[in-house]
Amino acid sequence: MKGLKLIGVKKTFERGTPNEKVALGGVDLEVAGGDFITVLGSNGAGKSTLFNAILGKFRLDRGQILLDGEDITRQRDYQRALNIGCLYQDPLRGTAPNMTIEENLALAYTRKASRSFFAVNRRDSAHFRDLLKELDLGLEDRLKTRMGLLSGGQRQAASLLMATIAEPKLLLLDEHTAALDPATAEKVLALTKEIVSKRGLTCLMITHNMQSALALGNRTIVMDGGRVILDVSGRERESMTVSGLLELFRERSGRELDNDRMLLR
Ligand SMILES: Nc1ncnc2c1ncn2[C@@H]1O[C@H](COP(=O)(O)OP(=O)(O)OP(=O)(O)O)[C@@H](O)[C@H]1O
Ligand SMILES: [Mg+2]
Numbered sequence: 270m271k272g273l274k275l276i277g278v279k280k281t282f283e284r285g286t287p288n289e290k291v292a293l294g295g296v297d298l299e300v301a302g303g304d305f306i307t308v309l310g311s312n313g314a315g316k317s318t319l320f321n322a323i324l325g326k327f328r329l330d331r332g333q334i335l336l337d338g339e340d341i342t343r344q345r346d347y348q349r350a351l352n353i354g355c356l357y358q359d360p361l362r363g364t365a366p367n368m369t370i371e372e373n374l375a376l377a378y379t380r381k382a383s384r385s386f387f388a389v390n391r392r393d394s395a396h397f398r399d400l401l402k403e404l405d406l407g408l409e410d411r412l413k414t415r416m417g418l419l420s421g422g423q424r425q426a427a428s429l430l431m432a433t434i435a436e437p438k439l440l441l442l443d444e445h446t447a448a449l450d451p452a453t454a455e456k457v458l459a460l461t462k463e464i465v466s467k468r469g470l471t472c473l474m475i476t477h478n479m480q481s482a483l484a485l486g487n488r489t490i491v492m493d494g495g496r497v498i499l500d501v502s503g504r505e506r507e508s509m510t511v512s513g514l515l516e517l518f519r520e521r522s523g524r525e526l527d528n529d530r531m532l533l534r
Contacts, residue, residue: 275296305471324353354431354432364424369413370412374427447477489509
């Protein structure tokens with residue numbers, strides 16, 4: 270059974286101290302294989318914590334996480350990383366700035382295989398060149414360029430390739446375009462859409478931009494106070510507007526959602 274399933278996932282930080290914080294209050298979420306879900310919610314809603322729970326960055330208070338039918342609740346983070354690709358706001362995170370684009374891609378490509386990463390053969394090189402060419406950023410001729418020399422947008426696009434090159438069971442994107450200028454962010458979002466659909470990836474994408482949350486993917490969830498309080502898909506989502514979503518949030522949570530806080534970081 271493909272997809273991701275969270276059952277009653279609860280996480281409390283600094284339990285028993287005055288700073289005790291229930292960051293996830295028992296999240297149930299079922300993600301079908303091939304679903305592309307956008308995740309909204311104001312600051313501190315628990316979005317990144319949800320990703321960290323899936324990535325195994327800490328032990329849960331309780332709950333269960335299944336990936337493609339396998340219970341990964343007790344798997345270590347480095348084991349899960351073989352099947353889960355992720356991308357963050359900071360374009361440098363997850364890449365080796367002093368290695369070339371080719372070496373970075375090779376590292377990501379061979380991570381799952383047992384063969385040595387240094388064995389980049391001509392076929393791999395050609396494969397990387399083809400993939401880079403699809404990005405349409407002129408990177409196919411710069412395989413020997415150090416990653417750290419690329420612009421933020423180029424690096425984020427190359428990171429997207431790295432995160433998906435080993436065909437992960439799940440792709441997690443945590444505001445991966447938030448640090449880019451609007452035009453570059455648009456371009457990386459378009460690439461995201463293309464790569465996710467071409468590879469049929471199961472993907473969760475956190476964003477603060479309600480417009481792109483509704484435009485991308487096939488389902489949108491909104492988190493608040495460590496819970497998923499809205500879950501919109503299908504026809505309801507097709508006709509959903511930003512103001513409609515804000516209205517639903519108000520109904521469900523009994524609070525106003527500050528639109529500016531959602532849109533601006
Ligand atoms: N390692 C940690 N230790 C203590 N508290 C934490 C830790 N990580 C997150 N929290 C707390 O858990 C809550 C949820 O944080 P989280 O980072 O998941 O929010 P978010 O929805 O990603 O917000 P943002 O949009 O600002 O990134 C916050 O109150 C935060 O302070
Ligand atoms: Mg976050």
